Amino acid sequence: MPEEKHMIKHATAVGNRKIKQKADQLINLIQENQDKEFFVCTHDNPDPDAMASGVGMNRILNFLGIESNKIWYCGEIGHPQNRAMQVSLNLPMKLWTTEVEKDVASRLEDCFFIFVDVCSPDQSNMSIPFDPQVVVDHHKQNPKSKDVLFIHDEIGACATLIADLMLNVPPIENEENKEHCFNHEADGMREVCTCIALGIKIDTLDFLSENSTDYDYKAYKLATIFMQSEKFHKVVSYELPPYMFEYEKVAFENKVVNNPTCIIGIGYLDQNRGDCIPYLADKYMRLPGIQTVVVYAIVGESLRASVRNTSSAYDTEQLIEDIFGAGMGGTKQGIGGAKVPLGLLSAIALGECDCQDSLWKNIKSVIEHKFTKSTSK
Secondary structure, eight states, X not given: OOOGGGOOSOOOOOSOHHHHHHHHHHHHHHHHTTTSEEEEEOOSSOOHHHHHHHHHHHHHHXXXXXXXXXEEESSOOOSHHHHHHHHHTTOOEEEOOXXXXXXXXXXXXXXXXXXXXXXXXXXXXXXXXXOOSEEEEOSSOOOSOTTSEEEEOOSSOHHHHHHHHHHHSOOEEOSSOEEOSSOTTSTTHXXXXXXXXXXHHHHTTTTTSTTOOHHHHHHHHHHHHHSOHHHHHHHHTOOOOHHHHHHHHHHHHHEEEETTEEEEEEEEEOGGGTTHHHHHHHHHTTSTTOOEEEEEEEETTEEEEEEEEOOSSSOHHHHHHHHXXXXXXXXXXXXXXXXXXOGGGHHHHTTSSSOHHHHXXXXXXXXXXXXXXXXXX
């Protein structure tokens, strides 16, 4: 890390010419609604980029005098690296519940929603049902409503946009000096920079993803100047629970490899071990010649799957739809997941009835058939 003498209280914007105008619009909109309660929300299963974007947006709101210290989500923080980031940095992730939803619905006119790393409630990976007033996102989707302030660029990470917004917020002048939104000496800014660095590094796959840009790298380099190095490396080199190694053996014994594809059925997983699925999907993408991986298991009352795809032969979103059904999953940059409720079959999955083996064999047969059919088109 650079020496402290090289540190600066404020840096210049990281490169997107459109962001200055968008930052001004964002500030005006926040000030016009300052008496409302602000909800910073991300997609159902927040990853490092989503969490970093939420943390950065809260910094902007706090700088502008808005009390906001939560990042709302609906699903779970499942991947061990995502949990490591939440725990190591003590991130204010808050689970959205039916009670919160009813309360907000009763006073919706007094609430202001900002979505980060996701566009709208219409997406399969966003279960908070209220329309946002602001969206900050780096994906191709557009908000359904034209009344939304959409801050967007098709780049590697949403956290890059958040960093640039912070840099474009005008300083607040006082008698002694100017206070900047992006000021490493401000309370909590070391954590914010650590989150942004992690979000960009992980979401761009170390700048190897096809969407990563110089814009991402510039924001990343700036964040690394001020980040907490020890916490950063703890998340990058995250610890694995012992059961992960047990399921590595299960995956190895059940993998079906037909280069360039690999599909793995794990069987039944305890509710608190669903994080095995994305971990194994990432791991098996490292096999020589593999371009597409699907790992799936029955977890509680649902069939869950993780999909990884770098092949240009078929679209990842279409692949998920072909195998698991329309509206059952979501994707970004070749990384996707699916969750299919088992409905009446849940009693069997939960062990309340016999025939668990038969249920799994039938599900496995259907998925492998659909996978083969879809990848052979």
